[in-house]
Amino acid sequence: xxxxxxxxxxxxxxxxxxxxxxxxxxxxxxxxxxxxxxxxxxxxxxxxxxxxxxxxxxxxxxxxxxxxxxxxxxxxxxxxxxxxxxxxxxxxxxxxxxxxxxxxxxxxxxxxxxxx
Amino acid sequence: xxxxxxxxxxxxxxxxxxxxxxxxxxxxxxxxxxxxxxxxxxxxxxxxxxxxxxxxxxxxxxxxxxxxxxxxxxxxxxxxxxxxxxxxxxxxxxxxxxxxxxxxxxxxxxxxxxx
Numbered sequence: 001x002x003x004x005x006x007x008x009x010x011x012x013x014x015x016x017x018x019x020x021x022x023x024x025x026x027x028x029x030x031x032x033x034x035x036x037x038x039x040x041x042x043x044x045x046x047x048x049x050x051x052x053x054x055x056x057x058x059x060x061x062x063x064x065x066x067x068x069x070x071x072x073x074x075x076x077x078x079x080x081x082x083x084x085x086x087x088x089x090x091x092x093x094x095x096x097x098x099x100x101x102x103x104x105x106x107x108x109x110x111x112x113x114x115x116x
Numbered sequence: 117x118x119x120x121x122x123x124x125x126x127x128x129x130x131x132x133x134x135x136x137x138x139x140x141x142x143x144x145x146x147x148x149x150x151x152x153x154x155x156x157x158x159x160x161x162x163x164x165x166x167x168x169x170x171x172x173x174x175x176x177x178x179x180x181x182x183x184x185x186x187x188x189x190x191x192x193x194x195x196x197x198x199x200x201x202x203x204x205x206x207x208x209x210x211x212x213x214x215x216x217x218x219x220x221x222x223x224x225x226x227x228x229x230x231x
Contacts, residue, residue, distance in 0.1 A: 004159070031216055042120075042205055042221035043160070050216050058218070090159050096215055102148040102167070103217060107159030 002026055004108035006091050012114045013081040021076040021111050023091030030096035032074040033058070033105065034066065036087040043090060049074055050096070081115045088112050119143050120208050122222035129229050135193040137225050139206030142187065146208040148217070149182060151191045154203045154224070163204075164191070196229045203227070 007022045025032065030051050035043040035058075045058030049068040063085060065077040074093075078085060092105040121140045129135045141149070147168050152160035166173040166180045166189070173180050179192045193200055206222040 033219075035221075040125075040223050042122075042223045043207075043219070044221070045218060048216060048218070092159075094217065102150070102165055102209055102211075104162045104165075105217070105219065107152075107161070109157070109159050 004091055004093055004106050006089075006108035006111050008111060009109070010112050012116065013078075014116050015082060017081050018077070018079050019081065021078075021089055021091075021113070023074045023076065023108060024072050025074075025091075025093040025106070026072065027093060027095075027106065028071060029093035029106075030071070031094045031103075031105075032068065033092045033094075034064070034074070034076045035090045035092065036060065037090060037110075038087050046076065046089075078113075081113075083115045086113060086115045117142070118222075120206055120220045120222040122206050122225050124225050125223070126226045126228070129196045129227065131198055131229055131231050132195045135191075135196045135200065135227055135229065137191040137193075137204050137206070137227065139189050139191075139222055140187060141189070141208050143208065143210070143220075144184075144187065145210060146220075147211050148209040149180070149189050150207045150209065150219070151178075151180060152205045152207060152221075154205060160205060193227075196227075198229050198231065201227055201229050 033048040034046040047066040091108045094103045094105045150165040151163040154160040203224045209217040
């Protein structure tokens with residue numbers, strides 16, 4: 001059971017380039033999320049998904065696209081990278097709930113992205 | 117405007133003593149409050165949570181206290197150990213339709229436990 005995996009661990013892009021950050025989970029979790037962590041700001045939600053084919057925006061969605069074609073995978077796409085997108089990106093997954101109780105979010109190890 | 121605030125960027129504590137990490141929030145609609153722990157080059161890991169209808173939750177050396185009237189929560193670690201040295205994030209959860217828990221994180225407090 002690998003939990004939540006992310007690739008790559010590190011990436012350097014030039015302004016205007018595009019790329020996809022990969023995220024996969026093997027816990028059969030319904031919910032998946034993408035966060036970015038910046039110094040002094042904690043983690044902020046970019047996009048999330050409550051199931052295959054269903055995605056929605058978080059706090060900071062601009063410049064990012066997501067899709068969820070399978071339960072396991074939730075890739076994050078940067079269409080035209082900008083220096084402001086230099087950050088550490090974390091993917092997370094959690095079980096669905098029908099009773100509005102809290103279900104722990106499990107985080108991947110992160111991808112450190114630098115945009116020059 | 118930050119809905120979850122951790123005003124102390126760092127805290128240094130001697131091994132064996134109590135560590136107290138503080139967190140303030142502004143939104144009274146939050147359903148759950150959580151603490152996550154993060155080591156360098158790793159993702160955050162869940163530590164402890166508390167429902168908004170409770171005022172205390174304990175798990176081994178870790179206790180979280182919630183003061184709803186003051187919109188304040190704190191994490192107590194007793195006794196502190198060198199392995200507790202990490203960044204601690206306070207987070208608040210709002211449950212959306214469909215049951216998704218949206219987490220709002222504070223900026224984190226770096227705890228250093230020294231011998």
